[in-house]
Amino acid sequence: MKTYLIRKLLLLLPLLFGITLLTFTLTKALPGDPVLSLVGERAQPEVIERIRQEIGDDRNIFDQYFGYVKLLLQGEFGRSYYTNRKVFDDLLLKCPNTLKLAAGAMLIAIPFGLVFGFISAYKKDTFIDNLVTTVSVAGLSIPVFWSGLLIMLFVSLRLKLFPPSGTGDIRFLVLPAITLSLPAIAALARVTRTTLLEIFDMHFVTTAKAKGLSEFRINAVHIMKNALIPVITIIGLDFGSYLNGAVLTETIFGWDGMGRFIMEGIIKRDYPVIMGCVIVGTLIFVVINMLVDIAYHYLDPRVRLHEDSR
Amino acid sequence: MKTAGKISLLILLAISLISLLAPFLTGYNPDRIDLDSLREPPGFDHLLGTDNKGRDIFSRILYGGRISMSIALTAATVSMAIGLFIGLISGYFGGKTDTVLMSLVDLVLSFPTLLLAIGISILLPPGIYTVMIAIVAVGWASFARLIRGYILSLKESTFVEAAKALGCSHKRILLVHLLPQCIPLLLVMMGMRIGGYIITEASLSFLGLGAQPPTATWGSMINANRAYITTAPWTVFSPGFMIALTALSFNILGDSLQEKYGVKIKG
Numbered sequence: 001m002k003t004y005l006i007r008k009l010l011l012l013l014p015l016l017f018g019i020t021l022l023t024f025t026l027t028k029a030l031p032g033d034p035v036l037s038l039v040g041e042r043a044q045p046e047v048i049e050r051i052r053q054e055i056g057d058d059r060n061i062f063d064q065y066f067g068y069v070k071l072l073l074q075g076e077f078g079r080s081y082y083t084n085r086k087v088f089d090d091l092l093l094k095c096p097n098t099l100k101l102a103a104g105a106m107l108i109a110i111p112f113g114l115v116f117g118f119i120s121a122y123k124k125d126t127f128i129d130n131l132v133t134t135v136s137v138a139g140l141s142i143p144v145f146w147s148g149l150l151i152m153l154f155v156s157l158r159l160k161l162f163p164p165s166g167t168g169d170i171r172f173l174v175l176p177a178i179t180l181s182l183p184a185i186a187a188l189a190r191v192t193r194t195t196l197l198e199i200f201d202m203h204f205v206t207t208a209k210a211k212g213l214s215e216f217r218i219n220a221v222h223i224m225k226n227a228l229i230p231v232i233t234i235i236g237l238d239f240g241s242y243l244n245g246a247v248l249t250e251t252i253f254g255w256d257g258m259g260r261f262i263m264e265g266i267i268k269r270d271y272p273v274i275m276g277c278v279i280v281g282t283l284i285f286v287v288i289n290m291l292v293d294i295a296y297h298y299l300d301p302r303v304r305l306h307e308d309s310r
Numbered sequence: 311m312k313t314a315g316k317i318s319l320l321i322l323l324a325i326s327l328i329s330l331l332a333p334f335l336t337g338y339n340p341d342r343i344d345l346d347s348l349r350e351p352p353g354f355d356h357l358l359g360t361d362n363k364g365r366d367i368f369s370r371i372l373y374g375g376r377i378s379m380s381i382a383l384t385a386a387t388v389s390m391a392i393g394l395f396i397g398l399i400s401g402y403f404g405g406k407t408d409t410v411l412m413s414l415v416d417l418v419l420s421f422p423t424l425l426l427a428i429g430i431s432i433l434l435p436p437g438i439y440t441v442m443i444a445i446v447a448v449g450w451a452s453f454a455r456l457i458r459g460y461i462l463s464l465k466e467s468t469f470v471e472a473a474k475a476l477g478c479s480h481k482r483i484l485l486v487h488l489l490p491q492c493i494p495l496l497l498v499m500m501g502m503r504i505g506g507y508i509i510t511e512a513s514l515s516f517l518g519l520g521a522q523p524p525t526a527t528w529g530s531m532i533n534a535n536r537a538y539i540t541t542a543p544w545t546v547f548s549p550g551f552m553i554a555l556t557a558l559s560f561n562i563l564g565d566s567l568q569e570k571y572g573v574k575i576k577g
Contacts, residue, residue: 146550
């Protein structure tokens with residue numbers, strides 16, 4: 001367990017190194033003065049001076065890189081070329097919106113994904129099972145930026161049930177959250193189905209049946225307990241992948257989160273914005289994945305033993 | 311599932327065929343702007359209507375199909391080749407090599423695909439090759455992990471022992487004895503991954519990081535026309551339908567290959 005934790009934490013270092021190296025190279029590769037491109041043309045002279053000291057050309061490349069990382073750690077992500085606002089401040093404003101969207105999508109995905117998965121597994125090889133399986137493959141194959149547009153067209157522009165785009169109260173959240181939840185429902189239903197079918201064949205289920213336990217007890221205690229661990233893990237891991245979908249969904253629905261922020265950055269070639277989003281997005285993704293991984297190892301003794309004996 | 315697999319294979323062949331034969335199937339130049347026929351609904355002149363610049367959507371879909379298909383197939387083949395190589399070496403030699411290579415795989419797999427792709431595509435100029443590189447940069451890792459696991463389980467089997475006893479070199483064991491065993495697994499994995507690559511390619515094009523205008527790709531067609539969704543929904547509908555149909559067919563094909571070869575791949 002301990003070695004596992006350490007191994008995971010050690011992995012975080014090269015990852016952060018990789019991503020900062022990428023963005024650092026980019027700062028250097030951009031045309032013009034890298035210092036000015038980091039802070040913006042209209043920055044105060046003392047800020048320019050401070051940053052020039054950290055990553056200025058008069059120092060060797062390693063010192064420059066470490067200076068850059070030091071600036072990042074201080075929350076100095078540079079300023080947007082267009083608004084001249086600090087990228088870090090904007091990220092602080094937009095990050096909660098993305099998390100809200102992801103949480104909303106998750107609240108929809110979990111019940112639906114689980115219920116479909118359960119139905120499908122308990123009714124294996126029936127019409128319903130085939131239907132659920134096919135629909136979930138479809139759910140994984142439809143790009144969210146297309147399903148989002150269709151949902152927007154029918155639900156909000158034709159039926160006028162919800163506002164088509166914007167940021168605000170829960171009414172604005174419903175459609176993007178539904179859109180973002182579709183692939184997650186599909187993935188969750190598939191995993192739940194496979195997990196349950198595997199468990200049905202396991203010896204302890206046969207034993208429980210042989211002991212004459214009631215059908216209800218077998219299902220509620222023996223099967224559920226074992227099925228929930230992998231399913232919970234998938235839910236957690238999926239939370240990270242919502243970030244990918246959020247870039248597209250937020251763009252479609254004009255939801256003012258990190259996804260739309262990065263998309264606007266891409267369109268305007270606003271490099272400090274793109275870099276800030278990539279760094280923070282990757283960090284969130286990695287940290288969530290790591291926490292889920294650790295929780296998984298903590299929850300499931302079998303995995304723990306397996307890892308330790310490796 | 312067997313018939314579903316066959317049908318999806320047929321659909322994929324049909325999509326590839328009409329994309330390849332695009333010049334014979336349509337009289338329109340996909341990039342020719344015609345300001346006299348902006349956003350015309352589907353009809354006899356334009357089978358699927360025209361877009362916001364009066365370009366024929368049907369021919370743009372056919373030519374866009376070339377790009378989507380070739381990016382996805384090339385990216386899958388290159389990912390597979392790199393993953394196979396790394397997986398074979400890592401699984402067969404084990405020890406330090408294995409630790410280093412698998413840490414690298416873990417590292418790559420912990421990046422969010424789309425964000426990494428966005429990072430790569432600002433470093434390189436946006437375009438077809440950038441999309442391929444972005445997909446391969448993440449894609450090879452899952453192939454490597456899969457093959458490595460499989461080789462680990464094969465390494466101890468008698469036929470490898472026998473080959474070693476006969477004095478075969480490592481190279482011969484890897485290429486002649488172990489590699490052919492991996493082929494079904496690779497096929498299944500390819501089938502399962504390409505659908506995702508189609509979607510990634512479409513997403514990157516949608517974000518404006520793929521092939522640059524006026525070149526048509528399914529993703530960029532949706533982005534360029536999404537402002538007109540109320541008045542001209544056909545401009546957005548058909549490219550999205552093609553993305554979904556292609557990805558779906560690959561995914562179903564992958565599922566049925568998995569069933570056919572009796573291999574199980576998680577995720």
